[in-house]
Amino acid sequence: MHTSGEFDFLAQETARLVDTLSDSEFEREFFLAPEDNIDAEQVDDLLDSDLNEEALDYPNAPGIVYNICKSGTTFSLRGIVTDSIEDTFDTITMGDQSSLRHLKVDESDLDSILFQEFQSIDQAEIVYDQLFNKRYPIEEDLLCNISDPGFSWWYGKTEDGFRINFKSHKLSGAGERLKLGPIGDVVVSCLRFNRLKDHFKQYIPISEIVISEKQFVLKSSDTSHPILTELMRLFEEGEISDDSILLCELSLTEVLFLKELAAVRKFWLLIERKLAQNTKMLN
Structure with a gap:
C-alpha cells in the first residue's frame, strides 16, 4: 500500500506535469498507450476506411452495373447485366x-462505376438491349432537324390527353413538351400499342386515338380517368405499380411490355440526372 507521503508526492508530480506539458503531450502521457499514439493523418485514414466500407455495401439483387462514357459532345452507356450487383462489384474490385x-474503365477509375437495381434480370436485359452500346448526343435538342429527328420519343401533354412523336422532336399544338429518350423500338411499340387500342377504347371514354409509326395520340373526355393518368405517369416518370389499374385485364405479354417501357423510361431519367450533375460539376 502507498503511504500518505507517497500520495502527496504523486499529487505534486501530477500537478507539475499538468503545468509543464502541452495538452497533446499530457494526453499521450496519461491516456494513450504507446500503440495508440496515432496522428491526425492516421485518424483521417481510419475514417476514410470506414466510409469506403459503407460505399462497398452493394445489393445482392439483379440489375446493371454500368459506366457513362463521355467523349466530346456525345456519350454512351457501357455495362454488365447481372443477377447479383454485389458479386459483380466483388469481381470488378478483384x-x-x-x-x-x-x-x-481501368483499375484506377473504379469510382466512376454505377449500378441500378431492377425487378428481375429479364427486365435488366431489356433495358440493356434498348439503351447500351449506342452513342448519343449530349445536346440532342440542338442537333434535331427534319433530316435527323434524333433518337428520342417526344411527349406532349394536352388539356385532354397526350401526344407522343416517335420520330420527330416537333410537336404541333400547345402544351408541355418532354423528351422521353429512346425508350422503345418504334415498330415493336406500335404493334404493342395497337393491341392495346381496343382495351383503351373499352375502359376509357376516348375522344381521339391515333397509333402509327409516327405518333401515338390519346385523348379522352375524362382526363382524370385512372387508366389515362397512370399511362401518362408511365411516360412522364417511368412509374407503374404491380397493382396498377392500367395493367388490369391485360395479357401477360401486354403487362410485361408496359412494365419494360416504364423501366427503360425510369432508367433514362436517371441517366439524364447523372449527366446534368456531371455538367454542373464541370462548370
Missing part, C-alpha cells in the same frame, strides 16, 4: 479484366 473492358 481486377477482373473482362469486366473492366465491358465497362471501359
